[in-house]
Amino acid sequence: NAGVTQTPKFQVLKTGQSMTLQCAQDMNHNSMYWYRQDPGMGLRLIYYSASEGTTDKGEVPNGYNVSRLNKREFSLRLESAAPSQTSVYFCASSRVNEKLFFGSGTQLSVL
Amino acid sequence: QQQVKQSPQSLIVQKGGISIINCAYENTAFDYFPWYQQFPGKGPALLIAIRPDVSEKKEGRFTISFNKSAKQFSLHIMDSQPGDSATYFCAASTGNQFYFGTGTSLTVIP
Numbered sequence: 001n002a003g004v005t006q007t008p009k010f011q012v013l014k015t016g017q018s019m020t021l022q023c024a025q026d027m028n029h030n031s032m033y034w035y036r037q038d039p040g041m042g043l044r045l046i047y048y049s050a051s052e053g054t055t056d057k058g059e060v061p062n063g064y065n066v067s068r069l070n071k072r073e074f075s076l077r078l079e080s081a082a083p084s085q086t087s088v089y090f091c092a093s094s095r096v097n098e099k100l101f102f103g104s105g106t107q108l109s110v111l
Numbered sequence: 112q113q114q115v116k117q118s119p120q121s122l123i124v125q126k127g128g129i130s131i132i133n134c135a136y137e138n139t140a141f142d143y144f145p146w147y148q149q150f151p152g153k154g155p156a157l158l159i160a161i162r163p164d165v166s167e168k169k170e171g172r173f174t175i176s177f178n179k180s181a182k183q184f185s186l187h188i189m190d191s192q193p194g195d196s197a198t199y200f201c202a203a204s205t206g207n208q209f210y211f212g213t214g215t216s217l218t219v220i221p
Contacts, residue, residue: 004154031207040120042200042213043155050207090154097143097206102154 002026006091006103013081013110021076021106023091029101031094032074033058034066036087037105043090049074050096081110114138115203117212124219130188132215134201137182141203141210146175146186149198149214158199159186191219 004025013019025032034046045058049068063085065077074093078085086109092100116135124130134144145160161168161175161184168175174187188195196219201212 033209035211040213042117043211045209048207056207092154097204099145099157099160100147100155100209102147102156104154105152 004091004093004101004103006089006106008106009104010107011109013078013108015082015110017081018077018079019081020078021089021091021108022073023075023103024073025091025093025101026072027093027101028071029093029095030071031096032068033092033094033100034064034074034076035090035092036060037090038087046076046089081108083110086110113213114210115201115212117201117215119215120213121216122218124191124217126191126193126219126221128191128219130186130191130195130217130219132186132199132201132217133183134185134203134212135181135183136203136210138203138205139182140205143204144175144177144184145202145204146173147200147202147211149200155200188217191217193219193221195219 007022030051033048035043044060047066049055052071067075089106091103094100146158147155148158149155159173172189177184199215
Protein backbone atom coordinates (compact mmCIF):
# COMPACT_ATOMS: atom_id res chain seq x y z
CA ASN A 1 0.00 0.00 0.00
CA ALA A 2 1.22 3.49 -0.85
CA GLY A 3 -0.73 5.14 2.00
CA VAL A 4 -0.95 8.90 1.43
CA THR A 5 0.76 10.23 -1.68
CA GLN A 6 1.45 13.92 -2.20
CA THR A 7 2.73 15.71 -5.27
CA PRO A 8 4.88 17.63 -5.91
CA LYS A 9 7.61 17.20 -3.26
CA PHE A 10 9.16 20.60 -3.94
CA GLN A 11 7.85 23.74 -5.61
CA VAL A 12 9.08 27.29 -6.04
CA LEU A 13 6.56 29.96 -7.01
CA LYS A 14 6.70 33.65 -7.65
CA THR A 15 4.33 35.92 -5.75
CA GLY A 16 0.94 35.90 -7.45
CA GLN A 17 1.31 32.58 -9.20
CA SER A 18 -1.17 29.79 -8.61
CA MET A 19 -0.71 26.09 -8.07
CA THR A 20 -2.49 22.98 -6.86
CA LEU A 21 -1.09 20.44 -4.44
CA GLN A 22 -2.40 16.95 -5.07
CA CYS A 23 -3.10 14.28 -2.45
CA ALA A 24 -4.41 10.74 -2.77
CA GLN A 25 -4.93 7.96 -0.24
CA ASP A 26 -5.57 4.29 -0.80
CA MET A 27 -6.78 3.32 2.68
CA ASN A 28 -10.49 3.95 2.06
CA HIS A 29 -10.50 6.69 4.70
CA ASN A 30 -13.44 9.06 4.88
CA SER A 31 -11.54 11.98 6.41
CA MET A 32 -8.75 13.94 4.73
CA TYR A 33 -6.79 16.98 5.86
CA TRP A 34 -4.35 19.62 4.75
CA TYR A 35 -1.85 20.98 7.29
CA ARG A 36 0.97 23.45 7.07
CA GLN A 37 4.09 23.16 9.21
CA ASP A 38 6.14 26.20 10.13
CA PRO A 39 9.08 26.40 12.56
CA GLY A 40 7.86 26.90 16.11
CA MET A 41 4.21 26.72 15.06
CA GLY A 42 3.63 23.00 14.92
CA LEU A 43 1.08 21.65 12.46
CA ARG A 44 -1.84 23.93 11.69
CA LEU A 45 -4.98 22.74 9.97
CA ILE A 46 -5.84 24.55 6.75
CA TYR A 47 -8.91 22.60 5.59
CA TYR A 48 -10.37 19.21 6.16
CA SER A 49 -12.95 16.98 4.54
CA ALA A 50 -14.97 14.68 6.76
CA SER A 51 -16.35 12.78 3.82
CA GLU A 52 -16.63 12.90 0.05
CA GLY A 53 -18.48 16.03 -0.96
CA THR A 54 -17.86 18.02 2.22
CA THR A 55 -15.09 20.43 3.19
CA ASP A 56 -14.58 22.65 6.23
CA LYS A 57 -12.19 25.40 7.22
CA GLY A 58 -9.50 24.78 9.77
CA GLU A 59 -7.36 27.23 11.75
CA VAL A 60 -5.63 28.96 8.82
CA PRO A 61 -7.81 28.76 5.67
CA ASN A 62 -7.19 32.24 4.22
CA GLY A 63 -5.57 32.18 0.79
CA TYR A 64 -6.39 28.53 0.13
CA ASN A 65 -9.14 26.52 -1.51
CA VAL A 66 -9.72 22.79 -1.51
CA SER A 67 -11.54 20.19 -3.56
CA ARG A 68 -12.54 16.72 -2.44
CA LEU A 69 -12.56 15.21 -5.90
CA ASN A 70 -13.65 11.75 -4.74
CA LYS A 71 -13.06 9.56 -1.71
CA ARG A 72 -9.38 9.09 -2.59
CA GLU A 73 -8.31 12.57 -3.62
CA PHE A 74 -8.16 15.93 -1.83
CA SER A 75 -6.41 18.85 -3.49
CA LEU A 76 -5.22 22.19 -2.09
CA ARG A 77 -5.09 25.26 -4.33
CA LEU A 78 -3.23 28.51 -3.87
CA GLU A 79 -4.90 31.01 -6.19
CA SER A 80 -2.40 33.84 -5.73
CA ALA A 81 0.65 32.73 -3.79
CA ALA A 82 2.17 35.03 -1.17
CA PRO A 83 5.53 34.79 0.63
CA SER A 84 3.61 34.08 3.87
CA GLN A 85 2.54 30.79 2.30
CA THR A 86 6.11 29.54 2.21
CA SER A 87 5.84 26.39 4.30
CA VAL A 88 5.85 22.62 4.31
CA TYR A 89 2.42 21.23 3.48
CA PHE A 90 1.19 17.86 4.64
CA CYS A 91 -1.83 15.93 3.55
CA ALA A 92 -3.29 13.36 5.95
CA SER A 93 -6.16 10.93 6.12
CA SER A 94 -7.92 8.98 8.84
CA ARG A 95 -11.00 7.14 9.96
CA VAL A 96 -13.11 9.33 12.24
CA ASN A 97 -11.23 10.12 15.48
CA GLU A 98 -8.50 7.64 14.79
CA LYS A 99 -4.88 8.11 13.93
CA LEU A 100 -3.80 10.36 11.12
CA PHE A 101 -1.68 8.97 8.31
CA PHE A 102 0.50 11.68 6.79
CA GLY A 103 2.04 12.04 3.38
CA SER A 104 5.72 12.90 2.96
CA GLY A 105 5.08 16.61 2.50
CA THR A 106 5.49 19.37 -0.09
CA GLN A 107 8.13 22.01 0.50
CA LEU A 108 6.80 25.24 -1.03
CA SER A 109 8.76 28.45 -1.41
CA VAL A 110 7.08 31.64 -2.59
CA LEU A 111 9.52 34.31 -3.72
CA GLN B 112 -5.11 30.52 20.56
CA GLN B 113 -3.06 27.39 21.03
CA GLN B 114 -5.41 24.52 21.84
CA VAL B 115 -2.57 22.25 22.95
CA LYS B 116 0.50 23.61 24.73
CA GLN B 117 3.70 21.58 24.53
CA SER B 118 6.98 21.85 26.39
CA PRO B 119 9.91 21.90 26.22
CA GLN B 120 10.67 23.23 22.76
CA SER B 121 13.94 21.30 22.70
CA LEU B 122 15.47 18.55 24.79
CA ILE B 123 18.93 17.02 24.96
CA VAL B 124 19.28 13.67 26.72
CA GLN B 125 22.16 11.27 27.18
CA LYS B 126 21.86 7.80 25.70
CA GLY B 127 20.09 5.56 28.19
CA GLY B 128 18.35 8.45 29.91
CA ILE B 129 14.65 9.27 30.17
CA SER B 130 13.09 11.85 27.85
CA ILE B 131 9.94 13.56 29.09
CA ILE B 132 7.72 15.83 27.01
CA ASN B 133 4.65 17.49 28.45
CA CYS B 134 1.40 18.73 26.96
CA ALA B 135 -1.64 20.53 28.33
CA TYR B 136 -5.08 21.20 26.88
CA GLU B 137 -8.21 23.11 27.82
CA ASN B 138 -11.04 21.62 25.79
CA THR B 139 -12.64 18.82 27.80
CA ALA B 140 -14.33 17.54 24.64
CA PHE B 141 -11.03 16.11 23.41
CA ASP B 142 -11.19 12.33 23.55
CA TYR B 143 -8.11 11.10 21.70
CA PHE B 144 -4.53 12.05 22.51
CA PRO B 145 -1.86 10.84 20.07
CA TRP B 146 1.86 11.46 19.93
CA TYR B 147 3.60 11.75 16.59
CA GLN B 148 7.28 11.34 15.74
CA GLN B 149 8.80 13.17 12.81
CA PHE B 150 12.23 12.68 11.24
CA PRO B 151 13.73 15.39 9.00
CA GLY B 152 12.20 15.41 5.54
CA LYS B 153 9.43 13.00 6.50
CA GLY B 154 5.81 13.29 7.48
CA PRO B 155 4.80 12.75 11.12
CA ALA B 156 4.04 9.15 12.07
CA LEU B 157 1.93 7.94 14.96
CA LEU B 158 4.05 6.78 17.88
CA ILE B 159 1.50 6.02 20.59
CA ALA B 160 -1.96 7.24 21.56
CA ILE B 161 -4.29 7.22 24.53
CA ARG B 162 -7.96 7.79 25.22
CA PRO B 163 -9.08 9.50 28.46
CA ASP B 164 -10.55 6.40 30.06
CA VAL B 165 -7.06 5.20 31.08
CA SER B 166 -4.27 6.98 32.95
CA GLU B 167 -1.29 5.29 31.32
CA LYS B 168 -0.40 3.41 28.17
CA LYS B 169 2.90 1.73 27.50
CA GLU B 170 4.31 0.44 24.24
CA GLY B 171 7.88 -0.77 24.50
CA ARG B 172 10.08 2.10 25.67
CA PHE B 173 7.31 4.69 25.13
CA THR B 174 4.73 5.55 27.78
CA ILE B 175 1.92 8.10 27.83
CA SER B 176 0.81 9.35 31.24
CA PHE B 177 -2.60 11.01 31.24
CA ASN B 178 -4.04 13.21 34.00
CA LYS B 179 -7.65 13.99 33.12
CA SER B 180 -8.32 16.27 36.09
CA ALA B 181 -5.24 18.39 35.37
CA LYS B 182 -5.85 18.24 31.60
CA GLN B 183 -2.27 17.22 31.03
CA PHE B 184 -0.53 14.33 29.33
CA SER B 185 3.09 13.46 28.81
CA LEU B 186 5.34 11.19 26.79
CA HIS B 187 8.13 9.29 28.52
CA ILE B 188 10.87 7.66 26.46
CA MET B 189 12.80 5.21 28.56
CA ASP B 190 16.38 4.17 27.73
CA SER B 191 16.56 6.91 25.09
CA GLN B 192 18.62 6.02 22.01
CA PRO B 193 20.30 8.17 19.33
CA GLY B 194 17.75 6.79 16.86
CA ASP B 195 15.02 8.48 18.92
CA SER B 196 16.41 11.88 17.88
CA ALA B 197 13.46 13.48 16.12
CA THR B 198 10.71 16.04 16.60
CA TYR B 199 7.76 14.92 18.71
CA PHE B 200 4.27 16.39 18.52
CA CYS B 201 1.44 15.85 20.93
CA ALA B 202 -2.09 16.27 19.67
CA ALA B 203 -5.66 16.22 20.90
CA SER B 204 -8.76 15.53 18.91
CA THR B 205 -12.49 15.25 18.95
CA GLY B 206 -14.20 13.85 15.88
CA ASN B 207 -12.42 15.20 12.83
CA GLN B 208 -10.62 18.06 14.56
CA PHE B 209 -6.99 17.40 15.46
CA TYR B 210 -4.97 20.08 17.26
CA PHE B 211 -1.21 19.80 17.53
CA GLY B 212 1.34 21.13 19.97
CA THR B 213 4.26 23.17 18.66
CA GLY B 214 6.68 20.26 18.79
CA THR B 215 9.74 19.20 20.79
CA SER B 216 13.08 18.62 19.13
CA LEU B 217 14.75 15.70 20.92
CA THR B 218 18.46 15.04 20.60
CA VAL B 219 19.89 11.93 22.21
CA ILE B 220 23.65 12.15 22.68
CA PRO B 221 25.61 8.89 22.34
